Amino acid sequence: MDRPVLPLVGAPRVERADAVRNRLHLLATAREMLAEQGTENLTMDGLAERAGLGKGTVFRRFGTRAGIFKALMEDEEQAFQKQVLSGPPPLGPGAEPLDRLIAYGRARVGFMIEHREITRAGLDGRQSVPTGSEATLSRMHIRMLLGQIHLGAADLDVLAVQLTAALEGPLLLYLSASDLTEASLQIEERTAQGWQDLVQRVCRP
Amino acid sequence: MDRPVLPLVGAPRVERADAVRNRLHLLATAREMLAEQGTENLTMDGLAERAGLGKGTVFRRFGTRAGIFKALMEDEEQAFQKQVLSGPPPLGPGAEPLDRLIAYGRARVGFMIEHREITRAGLDGRQSVPTGSEATLSRMHIRMLLGQIHLGAADLDVLAVQLTAALEGPLLLYLSASDLTEASLQIEERTAQGWQDLVQRVCRP
DNA sequence: AGCATAAACGGACTTTACCCCGTTTGCTAT
């Protein structure tokens, strides 16, 4: 007989069981090491050794060092978004879109400050700048809320990108400048207030 | 006699002549190599060798690989700003602040697209995200124009940061996503238009 | 169960950014 054995073409197929196990184990190990040593001192060799796996495996799973941090952040992102989508009214459904947008910005600022170190580490120096989702979920949420606010003819997709950048950009700037052990609260408040002002300006009739 | 010979304390003093010479020579050499091989293939050893200098010197001058690209961009930035500050009216002085702001955004988009590769390479992966001026000049210009527009009580400093991010963020996002050999013009136009819409929204009475 | 195959694994190897420190050189004050 001939070989029509080709199962599928090009399709990536499902992730194998051992792959899943190793990925989760590596992420858990990475979290441990991060808590103990900070992002700066996490090396690929170190992670592999501590996890009891080969270095090749680490790279196969995450592609790049930054990939690990991106994966970690994706988890946090998802938790955050779930909280946003199903939280109590100022943030979650039930309030006016504009109020939700304002509340979202405030929450997002807190979130970013909380996870600033991993976020930073997830930025890829080499090649494409904000590869991956980066802030995709955030942008989509903002985009959704904009759709519910009555704005004149406007390119909502572009506006969503702009607002996302206006929300996250300043944070990244501040977060990198200082180590903010104390200025933190002030920056958080100022940024949140600035977001509110901006959104109200943009969305007023 | 005692030694009041201490000339100054902590002050960095002036840059020595050989240092200046080497810095300029390295920048020129880097430009050559960039034109021939692209940013990706510029290595510190390669640069040092071609410039006929030691590797240590390259690092002493620029601190880091990204530092070279930052230095190159600083040159371009300065040229750009000069052009903006003393150019013909829609961009330079003589027009309404709001119109200048819009024109500035358009010019800036073009500038960024033109220099996207070096800009990207200048982003430091390791440590502090947008270290250095990055977009400081841009922000200051926007800040200045905002000051000339009559806006109600508003935190102009924060607003300037937000608008700068809203202008540059989307570009970085798009520029990284595609290699834009063709979509370029479309993206350029859409971003510029988006900027105009945003600014008009923010600044209307 | 047994087989075929694509995917995953491991770890040696390569490349490159960045550090260190002994040596050299341009300034400045005598």
Next chain:
DNA sequence: ATAGCAAACGGGGTAAAGTCCGTTTATGCT
């Protein structure tokens, strides 16, 4: 001039990211 010295230079050394490829393993099919 020239002595003293801070700054600059050079290039070998180190560490860590990322690649390669031969070996092992999970999975779907018969």
